[in-house]
Amino acid sequence: MSAGSRRLSFLGVGVAPVLIVSALVGSAAVGLADADGDSRRSGFDFMGPQTQAMQGDDTSNPGMLAVLEGEDIWNRKAGAADKSCADCHGDAARSMHGVAAHYPAFDTGTGGPINLDQRINTCREKNQEAEPFPWESAEILALSAYVGLQSRGMPVQVGDDARLAGAIKAGDEAFHRKQGQLDFSCADCHDANWDRKLGGSVIPQGHATGYPIYRLEWQSMGSLQRRLRNCMAGVRAEPYSYGSPEFVELELYLMSRSRGMAVETPAVRP
Amino acid sequence: MARTLINVPPTAKRGEVVEIKTLISHPMETGFRTGPDGALIPRDIIHRFTCTYNGEEVFSADLFPAITANPFITFTTVATESGELALSWTDDKGQTQTETAKITVE
Numbered sequence: 001m002s003a004g005s006r007r008l009s010f011l012g013v014g015v016a017p018v019l020i021v022s023a024l025v026g027s028a029a030v031g032l033a034d035a036d037g038d039s040r041r042s043g044f045d046f047m048g049p050q051t052q053a054m055q056g057d058d059t060s061n062p063g064m065l066a067v068l069e070g071e072d073i074w075n076r077k078a079g080a081a082d083k084s085c086a087d088c089h090g091d092a093a094r095s096m097h098g099v100a101a102h103y104p105a106f107d108t109g110t111g112g113p114i115n116l117d118q119r120i121n122t123c124r125e126k127n128q129e130a131e132p133f134p135w136e137s138a139e140i141l142a143l144s145a146y147v148g149l150q151s152r153g154m155p156v157q158v159g160d161d162a163r164l165a166g167a168i169k170a171g172d173e174a175f176h177r178k179q180g181q182l183d184f185s186c187a188d189c190h191d192a193n194w195d196r197k198l199g200g201s202v203i204p205q206g207h208a209t210g211y212p213i214y215r216l217e218w219q220s221m222g223s224l225q226r227r228l229r230n231c232m233a234g235v236r237a238e239p240y241s242y243g244s245p246e247f248v249e250l251e252l253y254l255m256s257r258s259r260g261m262a263v264e265t266p267a268v269r270p
Numbered sequence: 271m272a273r274t275l276i277n278v279p280p281t282a283k284r285g286e287v288v289e290i291k292t293l294i295s296h297p298m299e300t301g302f303r304t305g306p307d308g309a310l311i312p313r314d315i316i317h318r319f320t321c322t323y324n325g326e327e328v329f330s331a332d333l334f335p336a337i338t339a340n341p342f343i344t345f346t347t348v349a350t351e352s353g354e355l356a357l358s359w360t361d362d363k364g365q366t367q368t369e370t371a372k373i374t375v376e
């Protein structure tokens with residue numbers, strides 16, 4: 001008898017704080033909606049003030065080291081054609097202004113969506129006649145960070161291309177599909193439980209507006225696909241391989257979900 | 271050898287305390303990690319940083335394996351006269367990188 005009543009009283013004590021917490025989370029979400037009623041928040045908002053300051057100052061943001069490297073690659077001749085990016089595209093500040101905000105975008109060559117890394121490598125193979133940079137190599141991350149920087153502060157433009165409607169739908173389905181041994185979908189955390197904690201870290205809403213990012217945990221730059229592989233391994237699912245159509249569709253859906261939010265490349269994340 | 275970002279105020283008043291911020295790209299390999307073959311990856315860290323102001327050392331630091339890749343070092347000094355700050359990083363491979371920044375004191 002005593003064991004049963006102890007358990008009951010424990011439950012009685014335990015339930016009340018849970019209710020308070022969920023009420024707080026609910027009001028926080030409402031309170032943070034901006035004037036347009038948009039409750040979407042960048043991962044930047046969930047970071048501590050020191051990490052925000054690190055991203056905000058270009059001389060303390062380590063992602064800017066990759067941008068410098070990217071600028072160098074932009075101007076360096078490569079491949080059998082002996083051409084640099086600048087030989088065709090000129091000054092990136094003009095020619096690449098706003099470009100990254102449109103990616104992933106429709107590619108006429110493949111008839112489907114490709115992300116910025118794939119666009120850079122396609123251009124590299126076709127026009128420079130050079131070997132494509134390997135996935136997650138310092139070179140491709142640097143170049144996409146440099147191109148991405150030219151769109152910093154501009155609104156994400158992904159999601160209005162009718163040719164990509166099917167791919168966005170596929171990404172949407174992947175986002176809501178339960179997977180892995182833990183049986184979680186992306187939405188289970190990033191839609192249903194954002195602003196709560198997972199293993200001591202805040203769960204953000206999953207707006208991938210700052211990629212490639214400098215992640216403090218990695219102590220290096222990394223792509224969105226690297227981050228997605230992290231999450232998939234976290235729910236004990238088999239991660240898609242780099243560059244797989246599933247990943248590009250998911251990237252495309254995520255960016256269409258962030259449509260209108262500001263590009264932050266190169267962002268810093270914990 | 272490596273990319274650096276240096277933030278020194280271009281101008282300062284005489285006697286003013288100025289903040290200097292530096293960032294350098296470096297793997298800061300600890301020497302404690304093993305590679306895919308199971309063997310230790312040799313240590314390669316920046317172990318020394320110095321800053322001279324018109325030739326006089328105003329700040330120096332010893333760095334150790336627990337310090338992150340791409341170390342960010344910030345410190346203050348008193349703006350005494352116009353001149354040049356020379357910042358030097360030395361790593362375990364014996365490479366030293368020196369970058370300079372000008373400061374004008376009014």
